[in-house]
Amino acid sequence: xxxxxxxxxxxxxxxxxxxxxxxxxxxxxxxxxxxxxxxxxxxxxxxxxxxxxxxxxxxxxxxxxxxxxxxxxxxxxxxxxxxxxxxxxxxxxxxxxxxxxxxxxxxxxxxxxxxxxxxxxxxxxxxxxxxxxxxxxxxxxxxxxxxxxxxxxxxxxxxxxxxxxxxxxxxxxxxxxxxxxxxxxxxxxxxxxxxxxxxxxxxxxxxxxxxxxxxxxxxxxxxxxxxxxxxxxxxxxxx
Numbered sequence: 653x654x655x656x657x658x659x660x661x662x663x664x665x666x667x668x669x670x671x672x673x674x675x676x677x678x679x680x681x682x683x684x685x686x687x688x689x690x691x692x693x694x695x696x697x698x699x700x701x702x703x704x705x706x707x708x709x710x711x712x713x714x715x716x717x718x719x720x721x722x723x724x725x726x727x728x729x730x731x732x733x734x735x736x737x738x739x740x741x742x743x744x745x746x747x748x749x750x751x752x753x754x755x756x757x758x759x760x761x762x763x764x765x766x767x768x769x770x771x772x773x774x775x776x777x778x779x780x781x782x783x784x785x786x787x788x789x790x791x792x793x794x795x796x797x798x799x800x801x802x803x804x805x806x807x808x809x810x811x812x813x814x815x816x817x818x819x820x821x822x823x824x825x826x827x828x829x830x831x832x833x834x835x836x837x838x839x840x841x842x843x844x845x846x847x848x849x850x851x852x853x854x855x856x857x858x859x860x861x862x863x864x865x866x867x868x869x870x871x872x873x874x875x876x877x878x879x880x881x882x883x884x885x886x887x888x889x890x891x
Contacts (some may be wrong), residue, residue, distance in 0.1 A: 654724075656682040669878045681707050685728065686691060692786035693796050700728045701735060703736035717747040721856040723826075724784075726745030726755035730798035730833075748814040751877050751882050754821065754855045757799030757829045757838065758838050759784060760791045765871055765872055769823040770853045799833045804840040812883040819873060821852035846889055847876050 656663070663680055670786035683703040685696045687792055704799070711717055721729045729752055736742045758764070759781035766773050792800035801807065818836065820830045827848070837844045849856050857873020863872045 654687055656684050659670065659862055662874070663687065663849040665861070666825060666874050666878070669871065669874055673878050673882045679710075688780060688783035693784055694788055695786075696728055697735060700884075704736070704747075705742075707723045712787045713747040715748040718749045718751060719747045719776050719812070720751040720753065720877070721755075722753035722858055724756050724780075725775065726752035727757065727759070728799065730755060730757065731795050732807065733810040733812070734795055734798055734801060742758075743809065745880075746810075746878075747812045749807060749817065749881060751817045751819065751880070753813070753819045753857055753873075754824060754826055755818070755830060756781075756826055757833045758797045761829055763798070763828040763832075764825050767823050767825055767853075770821070771817060771826045772825045772854050774825065790862070799829050802836060804836070807837055807840040808842060811837065811840070812841040815845065817845045817847070817877065817880040819847045819857060819876065820849070821854055821856045822848050822850045823852060824856075826854065840853070847873075849873075869889070
């Protein structure tokens with residue numbers, strides 16, 4: 653669980669669907685970051701930043717980049733974007749789009765409560781969140797818990813140039829904090845699309861690959877993501 657290998661079918665299916673959508677040479681970079689308790693913040697954010705710098709060295713045009721992750725991976729994407737906006741050498745190289753899937757926006761939050769259907773539980777989240785934060789940062793630090801950032805100007809600077817797509821399940825633990833972050837971004841005046849899947853749980857685009865039978869339903873989350881990318885990043889000849 654949590655490694656790039658666990659997501660292999662998801663990643664291969666994504667590339668295949670991008671080709672079907674007309675992208676002639678889509679490439680996917682998956683970051684293998686250090687999990688807790690082997691390392692704490694800011695190690696994982698620094699690794700995510702290093703990965704983004706590598707992608708920039710290959711792509712050069714940052715508007716052709718989509719950054720995405722699910723759960724804690726989505727947290728790192730949000731932290732990365734906040735971080736990039738403060739770098740003098742990188743603030744003008746924001747990605748084109750961002751697709752956070754079921755983001756863990758606030759690491760320790762009273763709103764992260766058990767639900768009747770979700771497989772995540774608040775007690776484990778508190779344990780893993782505490783391990784991630786370590787002892788040297790505040791629970792309210794925006795780079796640790798991006799949902800704590802209420803600075804609208806910072807979010808405007810940190811937003812991808814072509815917009816956001818948030819994907820989450822209506823029955824998951826993180827739903828309340830996800831809705832609140834989307835509200836903050838809209839208050840900041842940035843482009844935000846959303847797909848809240850009714851009756852579904854945490855990271856449903858990944859989970860559906862394991863639980864559903866028909867190909868259309870198994871790939872429904874990925875198809876939504878690719879459709880969004882195709883709309884916002886239409887220059888297929890360059891990709």
